[in-house]
Amino acid sequence: MNSPELQAIYVMWMRQLKRFMRARSRLIANIIQPFFFLAFLGLGLRPIKLPGLITGMSYLDFLAPGMIAMSIIFASMFAGVSIIWDRQFGFLKEILVAPVSRLSIVIGRTFGGATVSIIQGFIILAVSILFGVKINLMGLIPGLFLMLLIAFFAVGFGIALASRMEDPHAFSLIMNLVMMPATFLSTAFFPLESTTSWLRIMIYMNPLTYIVDGLRGCLTNMFSISPWIDLTVTVFLCAATMSIGTYLFNKSEA
Amino acid sequence: MAIIEARGLTKRFDGLMAVDHIDLDVEEGEIFGFLGPNGAGKTTTIKMLTTLLKPSEGEAKVCGYDVVKQPDLVRRSIGVVFQEPALDDQLTGRENLDFHARLYGLNRREREERIEEVLELVGLADRADELVKNYSGGMRRRLEIARGFIHHPRILFLDEPTLGLDVQTRRAIWNYIMKLNKKEGITIFLTTHYLEEADKLSDRVAIIDNGKILAVDSPRKLKDMIGSDVITLRCSEPNRLKNILESISWVRDVKHHGEELSIYVEIGETKIPKIIKIAEENGIRISSITLREPTLEDVYLNFTGKTIREEAKPTIRRPPPRFRRWR
Numbered sequence A: 001m002n003s004p005e006l007q008a009i010y011v012m013w014m015r016q017l018k019r020f021m022r023a024r025s026r027l028i029a030n031i032i033q034p035f036f037f038l039a040f041l042g043l044g045l046r047p048i049k050l051p052g053l054i055t056g057m058s059y060l061d062f063l064a065p066g067m068i069a070m071s072i073i074f075a076s077m078f079a080g081v082s083i084i085w086d087r088q089f090g091f092l093k094e095i096l097v098a099p100v101s102r103l104s105i106v107i108g109r110t111f112g113g114a115t116v117s118i119i120q121g122f123i124i125l126a127v128s129i130l131f132g133v134k135i136n137l138m139g140l141i142p143g144l145f146l147m148l149l150i151a152f153f154a155v156g157f158g159i160a161l162a163s164r165m166e167d168p169h170a171f172s173l174i175m176n177l178v179m180m181p182a183t184f185l186s187t188a189f190f191p192l193e194s195t196t197s198w199l200r201i202m203i204y205m206n207p208l209t210y211i212v213d214g215l216r217g218c219l220t221n222m223f224s225i226s227p228w229i230d231l232t233v234t235v236f237l238c239a240a241t242m243s244i245g246t247y248l249f250n251k252s253e254a
Numbered sequence B: 001m002a003i004i005e006a007r008g009l010t011k012r013f014d015g016l017m018a019v020d021h022i023d024l025d026v027e028e029g030e031i032f033g034f035l036g037p038n039g040a041g042k043t044t045t046i047k048m049l050t051t052l053l054k055p056s057e058g059e060a061k062v063c064g065y066d067v068v069k070q071p072d073l074v075r076r077s078i079g080v081v082f083q084e085p086a087l088d089d090q091l092t093g094r095e096n097l098d099f100h101a102r103l104y105g106l107n108r109r110e111r112e113e114r115i116e117e118v119l120e121l122v123g124l125a126d127r128a129d130e131l132v133k134n135y136s137g138g139m140r141r142r143l144e145i146a147r148g149f150i151h152h153p154r155i156l157f158l159d160e161p162t163l164g165l166d167v168q169t170r171r172a173i174w175n176y177i178m179k180l181n182k183k184e185g186i187t188i189f190l191t192t193h194y195l196e197e198a199d200k201l202s203d204r205v206a207i208i209d210n211g212k213i214l215a216v217d218s219p220r221k222l223k224d225m226i227g228s229d230v231i232t233l234r235c236s237e238p239n240r241l242k243n244i245l246e247s248i249s250w251v252r253d254v255k256h257h258g259e260e261l262s263i264y265v266e267i268g269e270t271k272i273p274k275i276i277k278i279a280e281e282n283g284i285r286i287s288s289i290t291l292r293e294p295t296l297e298d299v300y301l302n303f304t305g306k307t308i309r310e311e312a313k314p315t316i317r318r319p320p321p322r323f324r325r326w327r
């Protein structure tokens, strides 16, 4: 652990973990939304019959993986975008003037963001199990692997945004105008099978669809799309945002 | 060989010449002051020397390494305290230092020893485990200075280290800077727009205005360049006395500002009786008279034709409150 590049990755990771532990209000703000969806939507609509659900599956079972994916995506994006706050508060200069490569900085932040958001994902998973959601335990291992990919994808996306944006307010705009509708159109809330043709085309065009479907498949055995297509799209998205994010961060100035 | 060497160093921002072909030679072990008003190009120069900004023209070597071609080697040999705060205020003071020490590759034993040492030196040992957000402005500055030299840099860059601090805190920071320079033998490159600060701390001062260096020398020699003592006096008819004095051969210059006359002469103590006599002969009453040495203010006035106080005061850029709630 004495190579400066490894140390850089470690400190960036550690810093995010410490900040996460200290910002209780942030944690609550992050998990309250998926929690409410699970509690009110999931428990309220539990008896509803929707096309596409496999036998024995309730609406709550269907909803839970989507909420886990959503909380990971939002928390990871936030971790990536927090570079803007580092720039705003000057701390970015401390990082950029250090004798370590920007790649290590990006990797450290990505691991930090992924760790923190997967902890949040697991909190939602635990809540779901308490609510009686039936989780396929065998699927937890590929599920965890998928969660990592999802987190990398979203941190990369956040870093790319942060490297191009000056104003932190643009971020909340993107969250509300892009990410929320994209989540609604990702089969997180209703199955692909229940939609009409034009809506279905939009869902197929939405990259989040494959992420959500993949995670749901792992955790509940219900795939609306092929697992291999889900995995391919997710890996591709992950590679794309990570390399664009790294490239843009490399070019950006303190 | 100079530890910082710049030749024709230039930075343009869309047509604006922020730094205009400056040459610099900073010697190892000295405290070098970079004095100039707000907007003179001090921060831009520091950013180029610390590899954060690419020069538009010219070149610079820091510790013998080229700032454009060997940025990593430059970064390894320097410490920087930026004009604007660059701390993580959600971490404790000690955690900020540990973060830094690890980034610069110190091993565990070095880290532990060194963190205690620098905390002691800036007098923060007893507050080290508090979150930085509870620190005062002066404490944050001290912590940043401590952080800047934790990894034994050969040069420490300080951009307006006492900006916005009260007089007492400013004095304390001056002491830390001098102690550092003496005890650790670190070369210090500091920018300031406070004349007293440049005068008190620097072995040599460069006066910069509009991106150009107007003079470089020790404060002593710069003042000697004006080559005189300054006699200031108050009297009944300043304008008439000024006219009379200006025609006398041993008077180098007379300036009338406010109620006072400043008379630039050599060996001032022998000239005071003469001036009193001349005034009496002309029926002018002198109400007070003092002799002082020229200050950097006089030097600055001489080189730029204006006093540094006429310049707009720079302000520390603080994020507006709505950003803070976001975190």
Ligand SMILES: Nc1ncnc2c1ncn2[C@@H]1O[C@H](COP(=O)(O)OP(=O)(O)O)[C@@H](O)[C@H]1O
Binding pocket: B013, B016, B017, B018, B036, B037, B038, B039, B040, B041, B042, B043, B044, B045, B314
């Ligand atoms: N990133 C930038 N883009 C455009 N102009 C800049 C930028 N940074 C500094 N300047 C301009 O360059 C000049 C020198 O600025 P600076 O080096 O910050 O001065 P100082 O630190 O001496 O107060 C100023 O006129 C400032 O407005």
Ligand SMILES: [Mg+2]
Binding pocket: B042, B043, B044, B083, B159, B160
């Ligand atoms: Mg400045």
